[in-house]
Amino acid sequence: MTTTINPKALPAIGIDLQYSHTIGRAEFSGPGFRNPTAMARGEEDVMYVANRSYDYRPDGKRITMCTVGEEFIGEFAKGVFEQGDGEAVSTDGAIIWPTAITVGPNGNVYLADEYLDRISIYSPDGEYLTKWERPGDGDGQWDKPTGMAFAPNGTLYVVDCNNHRVQMLTADGEYIGQWGEFGDGPGQFNMPFGIEVDQDGSVYVADWRNDRIQKFTADGKFLLQFGETGDAPGQFNRPTDVAVDNEGSIYVADWNNDRLQIFHPDGSFAGMTYGEGTISQWGMGKLDANPEMWEERKISQGLDREKLFWGPIAVECDDEGRIFVVETARSRIQVFHKLDSVFYGVNERVSGGGGRL
């Protein structure tokens, strides 16, 4: 056996995800989602999911409240079902084209709506509180708000998609500052979409039509960027969202490549998944009520396609180390855990021992 050593080619550390489970089924109301575009984690195991639905089914436009364990809690901001040509309503608390949802330091739920140029705020149990409806391109105004994230210090970052910039607000909505303009240079954007703030307060933006992720300091100074157009590892096709876990790993919803990519804190590629979806509990309930669907599934070809992401539009990490991927075209959320490839053995963290080879 000959051993060749090339010290310049050390194998990279990868990150794998362990699939946990899938939440959801396609529904216009009740337990399920319809074209979900965003989710946020609340207290305990609660999650809020924003559903865009079809425009001719405004009754499917709503925020679903459920748990990570798939317990249905309720829904709010629900549209009204009308005769054939029913159009979505724009009254206070209603949603039309939701793009982002996040939970504030006080537990309130913030929802961005790019049709109404409105951010609506609800109490943790879904009671409508207030709204900031500010169409325009001035300070504190926006033309399609598409991303929102709270910093540890309480600052709210809002992606202002069609003005190609990021704005900073207080939790009460007062304008603090902004950065960005149209372009493809550092600190410039082309229709940016999702946003994330990490534990240190650094800001990550999914620069959608530039096919890259940019990282900034809390006040908007450019730090780094990664990604380019394509479908190879590390390349993007219209990334819609970015999330960062407690260890600094970066997750990108690579929307038009139908995959989730993972990056190290320096932006180097660490891994990816195309999805591993399984039938959710709600899905099981549906199939059990319709036994012939089980029969159809037995004979259906290409059922493996059901595992794959279709339109992964949002990604979210929670404090328990879980990663959530929201799929618009599948009306579901796939949940993963991070697997660290670095050796620590089974007992290391418990006993400080060395584990077993």
Next chain:
Amino acid sequence: MPTNQEIAQMAHLMRRAGFGATYAELEQRAADGYEATVEELLNPIAQPDLEMDILERHFVDWKEMNALEVNQAYITYRMINTKRPLQEKMALFWHGILCTGNSKCEHGRQIQLQLDMFRDLGMGNFDVLLKGLSRDPAMVFYLDNCMSHKGAINENWGRELLELFSLGVGMDGQANYSEDDVKEAARAFTGWTITNAVPRYPYGRYESNFIYNPYDHDNDQKTFLGETGNFNGDDIVEIIARQQSAARFVSRHLYNFFVADEVQVPAWQNTAPRDPEAIALLERTYFDSGYNLTAMLRVMFNSDFFKNARFEKVKSPTEVVIGTMRLVQDFTSPKLGLQPLANTIRYMGQDLMNPPTVEGWHTGAEWIDSGTLVERINFAADQVGNTSLPGIREIVSRLDSEQVSTAEGIVDRCLEMVGAYELASETKEQLVAFVGNPAPGSPEYSDTIAQTLQLIVSTQEYQFA
């Protein structure tokens, strides 16, 4: 500056080979030249496609594109905004002939994939298109070829392929094929089937795929249209494409759709073409070009019989709605209301992707009844009366800048703006009497123009393309 005659000719071409155009576009195209415009239309892929990333990002249901209504909204948007109007018009043309309906398939995406196939192959060679159609999962399901087996054929696909998709029942008083040909064609297509679908719940459907099952294919000799051999489906298509009746079929359908309303299709066996010379020319082109649709379209659009056929067709509901939207320049970017707009096409009698039967829609005057006529008139009048729409604002500011102030001038210019329409003289006199003489720049001016436009789109003449 192009002449009025050149504009009128261009308006005619764009209505037929596309979905109409604004006056500014007509001027530009007329300046570029008629034949140059024909060539541009015939080469659609040289023009940019829609920016699907932006569209799917706003209409998030367009990725999955499952429900019929979502698909109808998509097609509507596409027809309004495409820079490849003839490609889209040809997809509509084939959709109305090579029909598949959602009422049976119940999977909009699968039918949309068929329309994509029409967009790709619809201007190429007829035999290639039929081969694509024979492999199209929506069609294989719609006409039950997946239920046709060696030794136990289902004739549905074999029959409609001949009757409705390629030859027609007959021509010049003669039958084009026999009942035996139907059975033999069906035998040749045994084993052409699809995979079992993934059911709709819990997350939504996935498309079926075409698959060839050689074990279910009838490998014995077949005799089809006088030729004998161990034919498979593609052999049948190739024999079909060689037939004079196939040339007639394609030519007559092109004529009916693009040039002038013919009698309804079932009458073609015993009714001579409206313009036999035109059909003969198209038939020759069919063979000379190796069954090529682009070649036939080129000959047709450049012919006198086409150029002289202005207003010889009743607009289809799709043409009414899309033509009006292109005129008023609404829905040029994503917004709400697209679905209700698409519904208006349905209300006027054309439920896209869901034709009443495999025979498609009856065309010409049969589009019109008292209900659908009211839908047409009110729809178009509502749109052109809306002075906040960009296309209407353009017309107002144009007339304003031209200082058109006489009643007759306003009527004439409005008729030109909506596509060089001509009215019966009595009708025009009534419009002129209605208009009065508002001063350009006055507050009434734009209202007067809007009302003039409303009356114009209410005329019988506007129902014709």
Next chain:
Amino acid sequence: MTATKKDPVLVVLQLSGGNDALNTLVPHGDPLYYDNRPSVRVPEGQALDLDGFVGLNPNMGPLKRLYDEGKVAVIQGVGYANPNRSHFRSMDIWHTCEPDKQGTEGWLGRVIREIDPNKENVLTGVNFGRGLPRALAAPGVPVASVGNLATYGVLTGIDAEDQRMEALDIFSKMYSPTLGRSAVVDYLSQTGTDALKGADILSTAPEMYSSSIEYGQDVVAQYMKNIAQVHLAGFGTRILYTTAPYNSFDTHAGELAAHASLWGNTSNAIADFMDDLREHNASDNVTLLVFTEFGRRVHDNGSGTDHGSGGVAFVVGDNVKGGLYGQYPSLEEDKLLEGDLHFNNDFRSIYTDLAENWMGLDAQPLVNGTFEKFNFI
């Protein structure tokens, strides 16, 4: 208008989306009902009992009142062989009476043609809602489709009333048949003239109407009010049709709340409609059919119910012999049809009753076959 007041009139209310028969006509006497519906059920003791075994949904009080008056025929277990669980297809089958192939002609279109073969009245058939249901579609049979009776007409987009009147005047001249230049144009002229005439007549209905009944504001109620207005105006309209909001009975999820509200509105609208006609002594020549394209699954899915078969239909009117017709389908596992209620009665039996016993027409060509009647009229 020459209207013979006592000509029989048929009103059809279509419940689109597939009404859940089990929670509409509740078999509260059958323990299997509660077994099959752990979540989506009418609680024990709440159904409005009809015969000790079945009862109406508790939100159907107004309809129960009419039932107690003996004016409601409840047709149980209605459907057709080889049930289709697609909204489109199943509704088509109900509309065309063609369960085996795709039909294009609606059965009521045929009825209208039969009643008015020479198209003497442009308003023999009127639909309320946008777009024509296939039930009313037949070649050469004009049917007005009224989206909103209060604003129905030609050129309604011209806001200023005097300008609209002027425009309509021009319109009527533009479409006057003397201007024709070809067969197609003559046809268009005639059609435009008919449309204007129909609209002119219809637009007078709300003006002529006055009533002490206050209908609800929901869509079903408003359309039932429109139907009453047109009937009371005496235009000679014989077939009036409307659909409940688009697919609203499609209760896959959140059924309990949605279904309660739908039936609350629907049964209120039906009762208001009947009261309205009676107030005007105009109920004696009206029969109302209420149907849906299919029933829903016997088992609920935790929040709603999915597409099934075996439905329930209602026929309401002062000429109706009220009561329960047909057998309630068994809920026993081995009696179910692919997990659904097994239909006992072909829907065309209902149509046959209506065509022959009510409209006085030969039903066979209208419904494509011969079917045993219930004789509920």
